[in-house]
């Protein structure tokens with residue numbers, strides 16, 4: 001089993017569980033740049049460990065946070081001190097303290113406050129209201145910041161710091177249209193945009209026009225790309241897969257996501273990976289091939305159960 005390096009920030013749609021699959025599917029010489037226009041938590045690119053990378057996102061708070069780590073403005077020591085202090089106040093004052101930090105963050109946009117909120121808000125969500133203010137409620141765990149939990153976060157911060165120091169990584173706040181303006185043959189593009197119609201907030205929304213624009217750019221891509229999207233769930237199918245992306249190679253993988261924390265609220269979702277090449281593992285070893293067959297069977301099953 002591959003060990004996945006988990007980043008310090010969580011976000012909805014985080015691909016930690018899919019990293020081993022994506023990593024095996026990436027076919028790249030590492031000569032050019034890893035380009036990730038929708039970095040979110042950064043978990044995919046961080047585990048690819050490219051020498052040169054552009055990590056971009058439309059959410060300035062994610063980018064500020066990673067720039068603060070890359071430049072050393074925040075490091076493991078500072079994070080430990082900050083979370084120990086704030087965690088202690090949280091454990092005695094409870095949610096009042098959470099809401100105080102939230103208000104403070106909305107005025108100062110401090111990356112340490114962002115980390116604190118991300119780690120004790122409801123479900124590790126990132127959501128901003130129409131004024132651009134972070135508005136996720138408290139996650140109801142006043143004792144959240146135990147010594148072990150803080151150490152885990154500190155290690156995650158240090159890991160990103162070391163990797164970004166050893167490599168040429170830039171973190172840029174910009175729209176995907178900008179990020180994808182100058183791509184060249186040796187680059188590799190990994191796109192994980194929001195799903196159409198799923199979730200809308202101040203920094204994070206996605207509609208049909210965006211999907212079509214992305215399709216136009218990727219259709220003319222000089223380099224290899226992978227696009228992560230959804231294939232189907234128990235209720236419906238992603239119509240864009242047929243309408244737009246059907247000329248590309250599509251792999252699928254079953255994934256479970258949780259609505260709340262309860263086991264019975266575990267919902268299956270078939271994820272789709274669209275790419276402009278046939279991944280090497282489909283021509284190689286028997287394990288990979290049988291996995292692919294299994295995946296194809298799952299697609300067939302899900303399609304036939306929808307027809308029934």
Ligand SMILES: C[S@@+](CC[C@H](N)C(=O)[O-])C[C@H]1O[C@@H](n2cnc3c(N)ncnc32)[C@H](O)[C@@H]1O
Pocket residue numbers: 011012013014015016037038039040041042043044056057058059174175176177192193194195203204205206
């Ligand atoms: C599904 S998340 C990416 C998750 C990421 N792959 C991970 O594993 O953590 C989509 C990201 O796209 C960003 N985003 C939304 N619209 C964007 C746009 N027009 N340009 C660039 N980024 C955008 C959101 O802020 C969000 O962080």
